[in-house]
Amino acid sequence: xxxxxxxxxxxxxxxxxxxxxxxxxxxxxxxxxxxxxxxxxxxxxxxxxxxxxxxxxxxxxxxxxxxxxxxxxxxxxxxxxxxxxxxxxxxxxxxxxxxxxxxxxxxxxxxxxxxxxxxxxxxxxxxxxxxxxxxxxxxxxxxxxxxxxxxxxxxxxxxxxxxxxxxxxxxxxxxxxxxxxxxxxxxxxxxxxxxxxxxxxxxxxxxxxxxxxxxxxxxxxxxxxxxxxxxxxxxxxxxxxxxxxxxxxxxxxxxxxxxxxxxxxxxxxxxxxxxxxxxxxxxxxxxxxxxxxxx
Numbered sequence: 678x679x680x681x682x683x684x685x686x687x688x689x690x691x692x693x694x695x696x697x698x699x700x701x702x703x704x705x706x707x708x709x710x711x712x713x714x715x716x717x718x719x720x721x722x723x724x725x726x727x728x729x730x731x732x733x734x735x736x737x738x739x740x741x742x743x744x745x746x747x748x749x750x751x752x753x754x755x756x757x758x759x760x761x762x763x764x765x766x767x768x769x770x771x772x773x774x775x776x777x778x779x780x781x782x783x784x785x786x787x788x789x790x791x792x793x794x795x796x797x798x799x800x801x802x803x804x805x806x807x808x809x810x811x812x813x814x815x816x817x818x819x820x821x822x823x824x825x826x827x828x829x830x831x832x833x834x835x836x837x838x839x840x841x842x843x844x845x846x847x848x849x850x851x852x853x854x855x856x857x858x859x860x861x862x863x864x865x866x867x868x869x870x871x872x873x874x875x876x877x878x879x880x881x882x883x884x885x886x887x888x889x890x891x892x893x894x895x896x897x898x899x900x901x902x903x904x905x906x907x908x909x910x911x912x913x914x915x916x917x918x919x920x921x922x923x924x925x926x927x928x929x930x931x932x933x934x935x936x937x938x939x940x941x942x943x944x945x946x947x948x949x950x951x952x953x954x955x956x957x958x959x960x961x962x963x964x965x966x967x968x969x970x971x972x
Contacts, residue, residue: 683735687753687796690728694760694789697721701781705859718781719767722760725788729757751818752795756788758826766830766869776861777869783833813894817887824880825945828917831873832942835935838866842932867930870938878917885910909948916941 697718704714736750763784770777841860860866888907920937923929929937 679735679738683732684799686728686735687732687792687799690725690732691789691792691796693721693725693728694756694785694792697725697781698785698789701778701785705779705782715778718778718785722764722781722785725785726757726760726764729753729760729792733757748798749795751822752791752798754818755822755825756791756795758822759784759788759791759829762826762830774861774865776859777865779837779860780830780833783836784829787829787833813887813891817884817891820880820883820887824877824884827873827877827880828942828945831870831877831938834866834870834873835938835942837861838863838870838935839932839939841866863931867935870935871924874917874920874938874941878914878921881910881914881917885914912948913941913945916944 700714700718700721704718707714732753733750736753763780766780767778837860841863844860845863861869885907888910892904892907920934920941923937924934
C-alpha cells in the first residue's frame with residue numbers, strides 16, 4: 678500500500694515540476710509578467726516541493742531512516758532541496774528584486790530531470806551495507822545535498838549573468854530584447870552566484886570531513902583516500918576553492934568569474950560520473966555502495 682502511495686505522490690511531484698518549468702519558461706517568453714503564469718509557476722513549484730517531502734517521509738516510514746541514503750531517496754531529496762532553496766530565495770528577495778523569479782526557469786527543469794533520474798533507480802527496498810547504516814552517513818548526505826543544491830543555484834545564476842551580459846552588448850546595435858527586461862541585473866546575478874558558491878564550498882568541506890570521520894571509524898576503510906568518490910569530491914572542492922581564491926585575491930568578477938562557475942559545475946558533474954562509474958569501482962573499491970549498486 679505504501680509503495681503504491683509513494684509512486685503516486687512521486688509522479689504527482691514530477692508532473693508539478695514539469696508544469697512549473699513550462700510556466701516559468703512561458704512567463705519568461707511573454708512580453709510582460711502574466712499573473713496566470715506567475716501563480717501557476719510558483720504554485721506548482723511549491724506543490725512539487727511538498728509532494729517530494731511527502732515521498733521522503735513515506736520512504737523513511739517504510740524503510741527506516743537508516744535506509745534512506747539509497748540512490749532513489751537521495752535524488753528525491755536533492756530535487757526537493759533545489760526547489761526549496763529557490764523558493765527561499767524568491768520569498769526573501771522577490772519583493773525587492775522581482776526578476777529573481779527568472780531563476781525558476783533554470784532550477785525547475787533541473788529538479789524535474791533529477792526526479793526522472795530518481796525514478797530510474799526506484800526500488801521498494803534499498804539494502805545498504807552495514808558501513809552506511811550510521812547517523813554520520815545521514816549528516817554526510819544532508820551536507821552533500823545542501824552543497825550540490827547551492828551549486829545548482831550558482832550554475833543558474835552564472836548562466837543568467839552570461840545571457841544578460843550578451844544582451845547588454847547587443848544594445849549597442851539594437852534595442853534590448855525581452856530577455857533583458859526579464860533577467861536580474863549583472864550585479865545581482867554575479868553576487869548571487871558568488872554567495873551560492875560560498876555556501877556550496879562550505880558544505881562540500883563538511884561533506885568531505887564527515888565522510889573521512891565515518892571512514893576512520895571503519896578499520897577496513899583505513900585507506901579512505903583511495904576511494905574514487907572521495908577523490909572526485911576533493912577535486913570538485915579544489916575547483917570551487919580556486920574560484921573563491923581568484924575572486925577574493927585576484928579580483929575576478931563578472932564574465933570571467935561566472936564562466937569559471939559554470940566550468941566548476943561541469944567538473945562537478947564529470948567527477949560525480951567518474952566517482953560512480955562501475956568500471957572505476959571494479960578497479961578501485963569504494964565504500965559508497967548501496968547493497969549491490971552505487972549512488
